Amino acid sequence: MRKLLLVSLLAASAVVSTSARADFSIPGYELVLTNPVETALPNPDLRNPATVWSELFDNAKKEIVIGQFYAVVKPGSPFERVFERLEAAGKRGVKIRFLLDKKGVNLSEAPTIERLKAIPNLELRILDYSQLTGNGIIHAKYLAVDGQVAYVGSQNFDWRSFTHIHETGLRISDPKVVAQIQAIFDQDWQAQAQLAQGKSVPPIAHAATSANYAPDAFLMASPYPYNPAGVADSERGLPAMLAEAQSEVRVQLLDYAPLSYGPKGTRPYYPVIDNAVRAAAQRGVKIKLMVSNWNTEKPAIDYLKSLAMLPNVEIRVVTLPQSSEGFIPFARVIHSKTMSIDGKLAWVGTSNWAGGYFDLSRNLEMVLRNPAMAQRVAALHEQLWTSPYAAPLDVNKQYPKPAKGKEE
Structure with a gap:
């Protein structure tokens, strides 16, 4: 399997020499990656989100919709140039x-919020998602342009997500999926208006509805009661995908x-989720779970150690080196949420694998039954x-508290 993966990497790199446009894509979907600066993780066939988002904003003609948890722009960063493309779109009437x-x-910074509000033709709304589910948030990170192209991934609207964090996303031009992403945004946009008027927002879907997990490409989202028609339930879908696994599951997560x-x-x-992972391991599927060093906090680390004790489960913890700029709060970490099953199915989403994401918060997950993308x-x-940044989880080690928002 490792030989196949290395061959895939070499083949992907060869794309650069044969095409003027360096990207890895299948019909309707392009894989996009943020490689943290000052790390040795070359992927020349994968475009970065600064390039892709700028292109999307520059090509917008009528409308851009963006759903995000928070917003932080830093002058002089690559993301500043992306933000300028959004400003330019608003100025030309989009x-x-x-x-x-x-x-x-x-979590946002006031100057960023004020800059957003100052963009011509931009309307900013704040949704308290917890009013819908009791304890949820908009955790999805996505956008759609002119109802024709969309982006879903782990990148927050944050300069660090474009420079100092390992992030993965998909540029999507599949018309059916783009329409569903647009419908999710419209549902939440309208929910905000209803709540602002003091009205309740009734569920629009029911868990009893059967889901179709067979298509070659399909969107899942959470929380299911607020999914538009045709969008599958992430909380049921993830266990269903894991139940299909026959030989190997590779997962990368923040936590x-x-x-x-x-x-x-x-x-x-x-x-x-844990039940589904353990069930797969029990029937002989090799689980290769890779998490960030932020996942070593208690009580999560104790559950990780328990999982690592099982046959067929291997867990590695990734610690990225500090930037030469010095400590950067909430950065220098892996934040991608991806899965590959048996080299046949790819999953790229916005959810961490814990409670609150698949049941209470707005998140989006894209599933592609495509060997090229999966591999x-x-x-x-x-x-x-296999990089120097990843180390096997040591069940006997007392891990120090990770430095997130401040240097420990």
Whole structure:
């Protein structure tokens, strides 16, 4: 399998020499990657999101819709140039609708919010998603342009996500999926208006509805009660995908824990994903789970160690080196949310694998039954898995508290 993955990497690199446009794509889908600066992780066939987002904004003719958790722009960064392309779109008359989560406003920076509000033809709305589900957020990171092309991935509307964090996304031109992404945005945009008027927002879907997980390409989203027609349920879909696995599952995440988020910092038990992973391992499927060093906090680390004790499960922790600029809060970490199953199925999404993401918060996941994409995602996993930044999880080690928002 490793030989196949390395061959895939070499073949992907060869694309650069035979095509003027360096990208890795299949019909309707292009894989896009943020490689953190000052890391040895070359992927010359994968375009970066700064290039792709700028292209999307430059080509917009009528409307851009953006759904994000929070927003932070830093002058002088590559993302500043992306933001300028969004400003230019608004100035030439493109209608822009921007939806942020209320909790995410606290993570945003006031100058960025003011710059957004100052863009001509841009309407900014703040949605308190917790009013819909009790304890959820807009965690999805996505946009759509003119109802014809969309982007879904792990990149937040944050300069760090374009420079200092390992992120993965998809540029999507599949008309059916783009229409569904647009419908999700419109649903949440209207929900904000209803809540602002003091009205309730009734569910539009029911869990009893059967889902079709057979198509070659399909969108899943959460929370299911607020999914437009035709969009599958992520909480049911992930276990269904894992149940299909026959030989190997490769997963890359910021964090993994069979725990949710309760009041006053509590972490209620949430076994849905963990049960599916353990069931796959029990029937002989090799699980290669790669998480960030942020996942070594308690109590999550104890559950990771428990999982690592099982036959057929291997877990590695990725620690990226600090930038030469010095410590950067909430950066220098892997944040991609990807999965490859048996070299046949690829998953690229916005959810961490824990409670709260698949049941309470708005998230989007793209599933592609395409060997070329699945093997490219697997090769990306293998590159990081075998890099100097990844180390096997040590079940006997007492891991230090990771430095996230401040240097420890």
